[in-house]
Amino acid sequence: MTVETRASSRCFGGEVHYCSHHARATGTEMRFSIYLPPGDGPFPVLVWLSGLTCTEENFTTKAGAYRKAAELGLMVVAPDTSPRGEDVADADSYDLGQGAGFYVDATEEPWAPHFRMYSYVTRDLPAVLKSDFPARQGPMGLSGHSMGGHGALTLALHHPELFASVSAFAPIVSPTRCPWGEKALSAYLGAESKTWEKHDASLLMASGTAAGHFDDILVDQGTADGFLEEQLRPELLEEAARQGGQKLTLRRQDGYDHSYFFITSFIEEHLAFHAERLR
Numbered sequence: 001m002t003v004e005t006r007a008s009s010r011c012f013g014g015e016v017h018y019c020s021h022h023a024r025a026t027g028t029e030m031r032f033s034i035y036l037p038p039g040d041g042p043f044p045v046l047v048w049l050s051g052l053t054c055t056e057e058n059f060t061t062k063a064g065a066y067r068k069a070a071e072l073g074l075m076v077v078a079p080d081t082s083p084r085g086e087d088v089a090d091a092d093s094y095d096l097g098q099g100a101g102f103y104v105d106a107t108e109e110p111w112a113p114h115f116r117m118y119s120y121v122t123r124d125l126p127a128v129l130k131s132d133f134p135a136r137q138g139p140m141g142l143s144g145h146s147m148g149g150h151g152a153l154t155l156a157l158h159h160p161e162l163f164a165s166v167s168a169f170a171p172i173v174s175p176t177r178c179p180w181g182e183k184a185l186s187a188y189l190g191a192e193s194k195t196w197e198k199h200d201a202s203l204l205m206a207s208g209t210a211a212g213h214f215d216d217i218l219v220d221q222g223t224a225d226g227f228l229e230e231q232l233r234p235e236l237l238e239e240a241a242r243q244g245g246q247k248l249t250l251r252r253q254d255g256y257d258h259s260y261f262f263i264t265s266f267i268e269e270h271l272a273f274h275a276e277r278l279r
């Protein structure tokens, strides 16, 4: 997989790169942004999964993460949220198709040929980080927002060998029980809802998936988030953590909404949470 660097900028003594490469999982070019802190490495890695409508750019330009990442010596990579291109299926709505990959491997047409973000994030992206960047060998950290928070929780619970720490901002905690999730999972995985369950962080956690692996999971949720009651439902994750014996630090942040203003307010605490566990 040859990585093309499309643009680079110096930032807090390190470098931000916008990159692309051919991904076997999606069969398309995939893009990501990556922050390399000052120094030669090898650096511990935090992967950030963005939400609906995002590209590899939203986190890089809006989260304000890199001053702290430089201080902590963390490499931070933010992939695009789906395969893209004229030959890639799409939908007319913001919550399905390009920009809305939901971090699953689609089995249904027209999505199945390219919408394989689960395999991309757990296989192709780690491989490219280790072959082309000064990434430390061993488990990484995983975090994300909303749809990306769902991706972070589910992928980390399924792959404790890949991830040593996990956190999320305003995650979709139970896609089998919210309109965004029901729409995406039925399109990508088919109408049989049994097949959706392995992509539901609350169901996974309640059944003890990866129990004992993560000493804590950090989740921040704004109380003024317009998606809180219908789509996000953090109380389901709290209940699942209790049932599955998983320590969960769920912080309800007073007055914060769903935007990157919320993320930038707490991102440094998440970076520190990961850095401590990746030491």
Ligand SMILES: N[C@@H](CCC(=O)N[C@@H](CSC=O)C(=O)NCC(=O)O)C(=O)O
Pocket (backbone or CB within 6 Å): 050, 051, 052, 053, 054, 058, 062, 094, 145, 146, 147, 148, 258, 259, 260
């Ligand atoms: N109403 C918006 C919905 C899109 C949106 O809010 N996207 C969020 C993530 S939501 C869950 O995954 C986001 O991160 N947006 C990008 C940003 O830079 O804020 C719409 O219609 O677009």
